[in-house]
Amino acid sequence: MIMGGVWVDDSHVRELVAIVDRPVGRRLEQALLFRAQVVAMTRTEKRAVLSALERAPANLEAVREVLLADENWREGRSALG
Numbered sequence: 736m737i738m739g740g741v742w743v744d745d746s747h748v749r750e751l752v753a754i755v756d757r758p759v760g761r762r763l764e765q766a767l768l769f770r771a772q773v774v775a776m777t778r779t780e781k782r783a784v785l786s787a788l789e790r791a792p793a794n795l796e797a798v799r800e801v802l803l804a805d806e807n808w809r810e811g812r813s814a815l816g
Contacts, residue, residue, distance in 0.1 A: 736766060739776035739784075741805045747798045754795075755787040781808055 736748055743751075748767060752760045759780045766774045776784070785808070788799040802808040 736771060737773045738763070739774070739781055739802075739805075740807055741802055743798060743801070747795065750791075750795060751784060751787065751798070754791055756783050759783045778810065781810075 736743060736745060738748065745767060748763055752764045752767070754760075755763070759776075762780070763774065765771075781802075785799070785802065788795055788802070791799070
């Protein structure tokens with residue numbers, strides 16, 4: 736699926752659902768359930784995903800790198816501090 740403008744494999748999105756805060760995780764879970772191809776994300780949602788990825792298992796490091804390679808996601812990271 737395209738998550739916040741970046742393609743992320745559905746299997747990785749499933750893993751994110753398990754570690755990201757509930758409102759965002761629930762939204763991603765519903766997107767998977769309804770086979771959404773595109774999920775728009777607010778800056779707050781992007782920050783929640785990036786925050787979760789900072790404490791995520793090593794197998795999600797590639798997802799974090801892909802997201803941070805996108806300028807819109809880097810903006811979310813700068814707000815993390």
